[in-house]
Amino acid sequence: MSKHRPTIADVAEKSGLSVSTVSLVLNNKTNVSPQTRSKVQEAIADLKYYPRGNARGLASRVSGNIGFILTEDHFSQSEPFYTKIFLGTEFEARNYNYYVLLTTVGPSVKEEKQIPRFLLEHNVDGVIIAGRIGSSWLEEINERGLPMVLVDFDSPRHNVSLVGMDNHSGARLAVQHLCREGHTKIGFIGGDIKHPSIAARLAGFREECKFQKVECRREWESIDEHGTGVENGARAARKLFLNRNQIPTAVFAANDAMAIGCIQFVKSQKLSVPKDIAVVGFDNIEAGLHVDPRLTTVNVQKEELGALAVRRLVEMIKSETPAVTRTFTPVELIVRESCGAKNGVHHVD
Amino acid sequence: MSKHRPTIADVAEKSGLSVSTVSLVLNNKTNVSPQTRSKVQEAIADLKYYPRGNARGLASRVSGNIGFILTEDHFSQSEPFYTKIFLGTEFEARNYNYYVLLTTVGPSVKEEKQIPRFLLEHNVDGVIIAGRIGSSWLEEINERGLPMVLVDFDSPRHNVSLVGMDNHSGARLAVQHLCREGHTKIGFIGGDIKHPSIAARLAGFREECKFQKVECRREWESIDEHGTGVENGARAARKLFLNRNQIPTAVFAANDAMAIGCIQFVKSQKLSVPKDIAVVGFDNIEAGLHVDPRLTTVNVQKEELGALAVRRLVEMIKSETPAVTRTFTPVELIVRESCGAKNGVHHVD
DNA sequence: TTGAAAGCGCTAACAT
DNA sequence: ATGTTAGCGCTTTCAA
Numbered sequence: 100m101s102k103h104r105p106t107i108a109d110v111a112e113k114s115g116l117s118v119s120t121v122s123l124v125l126n127n128k129t130n131v132s133p134q135t136r137s138k139v140q141e142a143i144a145d146l147k148y149y150p151r152g153n154a155r156g157l158a159s160r161v162s163g164n165i166g167f168i169l170t171e172d173h174f175s176q177s178e179p180f181y182t183k184i185f186l187g188t189e190f191e192a193r194n195y196n197y198y199v200l201l202t203t204v205g206p207s208v209k210e211e212k213q214i215p216r217f218l219l220e221h222n223v224d225g226v227i228i229a230g231r232i233g234s235s236w237l238e239e240i241n242e243r244g245l246p247m248v249l250v251d252f253d254s255p256r257h258n259v260s261l262v263g264m265d266n267h268s269g270a271r272l273a274v275q276h277l278c279r280e281g282h283t284k285i286g287f288i289g290g291d292i293k294h295p296s297i298a299a300r301l302a303g304f305r306e307e308c309k310f311q312k313v314e315c316r317r318e319w320e321s322i323d324e325h326g327t328g329v330e331n332g333a334r335a336a337r338k339l340f341l342n343r344n345q346i347p348t349a350v351f352a353a354n355d356a357m358a359i360g361c362i363q364f365v366k367s368q369k370l371s372v373p374k375d376i377a378v379v380g381f382d383n384i385e386a387g388l389h390v391d392p393r394l395t396t397v398n399v400q401k402e403e404l405g406a407l408a409v410r411r412l413v414e415m416i417k418s419e420t421p422a423v424t425r426t427f428t429p430v431e432l433i434v435r436e437s438c439g440a441k442n443g444v445h446h447v448d
Numbered sequence: 449m450s451k452h453r454p455t456i457a458d459v460a461e462k463s464g465l466s467v468s469t470v471s472l473v474l475n476n477k478t479n480v481s482p483q484t485r486s487k488v489q490e491a492i493a494d495l496k497y498y499p500r501g502n503a504r505g506l507a508s509r510v511s512g513n514i515g516f517i518l519t520e521d522h523f524s525q526s527e528p529f530y531t532k533i534f535l536g537t538e539f540e541a542r543n544y545n546y547y548v549l550l551t552t553v554g555p556s557v558k559e560e561k562q563i564p565r566f567l568l569e570h571n572v573d574g575v576i577i578a579g580r581i582g583s584s585w586l587e588e589i590n591e592r593g594l595p596m597v598l599v600d601f602d603s604p605r606h607n608v609s610l611v612g613m614d615n616h617s618g619a620r621l622a623v624q625h626l627c628r629e630g631h632t633k634i635g636f637i638g639g640d641i642k643h644p645s646i647a648a649r650l651a652g653f654r655e656e657c658k659f660q661k662v663e664c665r666r667e668w669e670s671i672d673e674h675g676t677g678v679e680n681g682a683r684a685a686r687k688l689f690l691n692r693n694q695i696p697t698a699v700f701a702a703n704d705a706m707a708i709g710c711i712q713f714v715k716s717q718k719l720s721v722p723k724d725i726a727v728v729g730f731d732n733i734e735a736g737l738h739v740d741p742r743l744t745t746v747n748v749q750k751e752e753l754g755a756l757a758v759r760r761l762v763e764m765i766k767s768e769t770p771a772v773t774r775t776f777t778p779v780e781l782i783v784r785e786s787c788g789a790k791n792g793v794h795h796v797d
Numbered sequence: 798t799t800g801a802a803a804g805c806g807c808t809a810a811c812a813t
Numbered sequence: 814a815t816g817t818t819a820g821c822g823c824t825t826t827c828a829a
Contacts, residue, residue, distance in 0.1 A: 104570065106821090106822055106823085107822065107823060107824095108822080108823095116799075116800085117799065117800045117801075118800085118801095118822090118823080118824095119799075119800060119801075119802095119824080119825080120798085120799055120800075122823070122824060122825085123798095123799085123824095125823090125824095126824080130798060130799090131798070131799085132798060132799090135798075135799080149568045149569050149570070150569070150822080150823070151506070151569065151570065151821085151822055151823075152502075152511075152569050152571050153501075153502045153503075153505035153506040153511065153571075153821085153822080153823090154502075154506050154805090154821070154822030154823040154824090155822080155823055155824075156502035156805090156823090157500070157502040157503050157506050157804095157805045157806065157807085157821085157822080157823070157824090158804080158805055158822075158823040158824040158825075159805085159823075159824055159825085160805075160824095162501075162502065174535065178528075178734070179527075179528040179531055182528055182531045186523060189550055189551065189552075190552075193551075193565065196565070198549050198565075198566070198571075199549075199550070200547050200548075200549070201538055201548070201550065202538065202542075203538075203539075216542065216545070216547075217547070219498045220498050220499070220500065220501050221453065221498070221500065222501050222502075222547070329737075329738070359738055363738075366740070385527070385735070386734070386735055386738050388678075389678070389708055389712075389735050389738060389739055390738055390739075390740075391715070391739075391740055455805090455806055455807085456806065456807060456808095457806080457807095465815075465816085466815065466816045466817075467806090467807080467808095467816085467817095468808080468809080468815075468816060468817075468818090469814085469815055469816075471807070471808060471809085472814090472815085474807090474808095475808080479814060479815090480814070480815085481814060481815090484814075484815080499806080499807070500805085500806055500807075502805085502806080502807090503805070503806030503807040503808090503821090504806080504807055504808075505807090505821090506805090506806080506807070506808090506820095506821045506822065506823085507806075507807040507808040507809080507820080507821055508807075508808055508809085508821085509808090509821070
């Protein structure tokens with residue numbers, strides 16, 4: 100009669116069983132006879148019953164939510180890099196019946212006012228943090244005893260689970276390709292070396308240079324910018340190409356944004372990419388398709404990173420003894436025109 | 449003694465008052481004496497008490513959440529246009545103590561399985577929908593009696609609240625600028641005319657052309673693409689510039705993505721932008737800064753759109769008799785190099 | 798394998 | 814202006 104949405108009691112009545120039995124079915128517990136189970140499921144379908152999350156959460160003391168934290172820096176960054184990671188998270192979270200609450204935070208924990216509401220209100224069962232973040236945040240979350248997974252960031256002294264991409268191999272692929280194209284003098288634009296991913300890419304760069312027996316000068320490495328954006332790439336390129344008597348013929352930029360900045364600078368000097376300077380980036384962001392020439396880069400599976408983070412986090416939430424894990428997605432080289440290949444066709448040995 | 453998080457009862461005890469009084473303070477109700485209020489607040493601060501959202505929601509029958517719905521099309525689109533709107537939403541929602549649950553949906557309601565979980569579970573107090581969406585979704589939400597606000601989309605036959613930008617004025621500004629730069633033959637690239645914003649931009653385009661007494665041919669309007677992306681812009685440009693004995697000298701593209709596609713095509717024909725063809729876009733997306741020449745465009749306040757949507761939605765949620773509102777943010781012309789102005793300096797009368 | 802009943806932490810009548 | 818108390822809809826002992 101009542102136009103009210105059905106409750107568990109309605110299901111119990113309709114199926115001729117008790118609320119507790121219905122609850123057992125809802126939560127896929129064992130010790131329910133098949134007949135009972137199907138009777139309940141039938142009643143649920145008939146009534147179009149959906150349990151109310153709030154009631155569930157109140158009784159079982161879980162929230163059903165996952166917190167996703169991004170620094171304001173990363174958030175306001177124009178490239179949808181972290182956004183795509185978030186999207187991957189949201190998508191995967193559905194499979195586990197979790198909601199994702201996204202929020203941004205400042206560089207470090209200062210006042211309590213700055214702390215995400217979902218932490219204060221105990222409204223999440225675990226937290227995913229994407230990108231570089233102040234370690235005070237890691238401590239804050241640790242103190243609250245919440246499971247946490249970092250994405251595209253590492254904080255060795257915190258012994259925390261993380262999901263990342265294979266930066267090292269990616270950098271080696273990039274350098275390898277440049278060498279195959281005949282380059283022997285390769286520069287590196289890293290921007291902010293404090294980001295672990297950038298550092299790993301530099302390491303890979305150096306290693307492959309050595310492996311390829313290619314000259315590798317410290318003065319061709321620009322890693323002292325305070326950021327990793329387009330401007331930083333342009334500025335780094337200026338430093339690399341001006342006031343030098345010998346300059347590299349190719350540049351590996353540790354991300355696409357800086358690679359684009361580098362291309363902009365090179366072109367502003369009336370030099371040609373890739374004829375005078377070849378450029379390879381990292382991340383495979385959309386903008387790389389819109390620069391001229393289109394950017395050769397290393398692809399990162401952004402949505403997959405987000406999905407992986409959810410899987411790891413849910414494992415931790417379900418487990419009494421959460422293990423610290425380190426997961427890396429593979430990367431691949433995407434050859435376009437900025438590095439000298441014709442028609443986007445990869446050089447073949 | 450207990451290491452448990454404090455409840456409202458703890459606050460009541462500590463302050464020497466009753467739980468209901470504490471509740472009144474928590475909810476900023478009237479009829480609480482100042483002394484009582486401050487006593488309670490003191491206890492709250494002492495105990496670091498935060499009400500549990502689940503308990504609140506269960507008792508008061510509100511969820512404290514806002515649903516944000518995006519079609520998969522818009523979601524997977526590389527440009528962070530709708531993402532920025534979402535960010536604006538999230539930011540503003542904090543001021544109203546709401547969480548935002550983002551989800552994507554297919555083009556239309558088919559199976560119940562496709563329906564966002566937060567709708568099935570009654571886990572949101574209202575819904576924001578961004579971008580063009582199948583009307584079956586509007587009906588689905590209407591039937592559930594949920595307040596709803598559309599962003600950057602209009603569905604006249606549904607009489608629903610919306611938040612948009614001043615498309616009409618924006619288009620006029622763009623055309624006006626091209627005319628001032630001396631153009632008299634202006635093309636229009638609209639892509640998918642079924643999107644109301646595109647239609648409004650076309651209307652503004654035509655009106656300003658008429659106002660400026662500038663030739664306005666239907667064959668210079670490309671509005672039959674099935675999308676509004678870079679490819680569509682490039683394809684539309686091809687149609688516009690090939691196989692014609694008289695072609696426009698300028699193009700107003702209804703969004704930046706298509707403008708970029710247009711520029712790509714023009715350059716592929718060994719023609720110059722802006723010398724041979726001037727191009728103006730709409731939306732002011734980041735990519736416009738990375739094309740060569742940089743794109744002249746009409747700025748849209750994306751975050752502000754999201755924030756506005758929250759304000760309107762919260763008004764509807766709080767009100768017993770929600771009014772249908774239509775809100776528009778202003779736009780402004782941003783002059784860069786793709787339309788012929790030197791050094792990004794606006795032509796002055 | 799199923800049921801009864803006691804909370805979970807809060808809001809909202811209602812009473813004072 | 815403040816207190817008492819009955820739920821909100823579910824999970825979870827504990828009993829049967």
